[in-house]
Amino acid sequence: MSSSSTFSSQRSSRSSSRLSLLQQGAVVLFGALILYAVGFLPMSAAHNAAHDTRHVFVFPCH
DSSP states (O other): OOHHHHHHHHHHHHHHHHHHHHHHHHHHHHHHHHHHHHHTSOHHHHHHHHHHHHHHTTOOOO
8 A cells, every 4th residue: 555545545534534523513513402492492382393293294193
């Protein structure tokens, strides 16, 4: 294996590592946003959102 291909492989590994870290950070922020939003919703709004989601997926709820 030549040194140039080794360098290229290391650089590719670092960039994919950064991308993975960025994706994980985005998921954590999105999860925190969802928890924050649901935590401050009035109970009827949370129930209606869950109820509507069940209907969208054709899941019986009554």
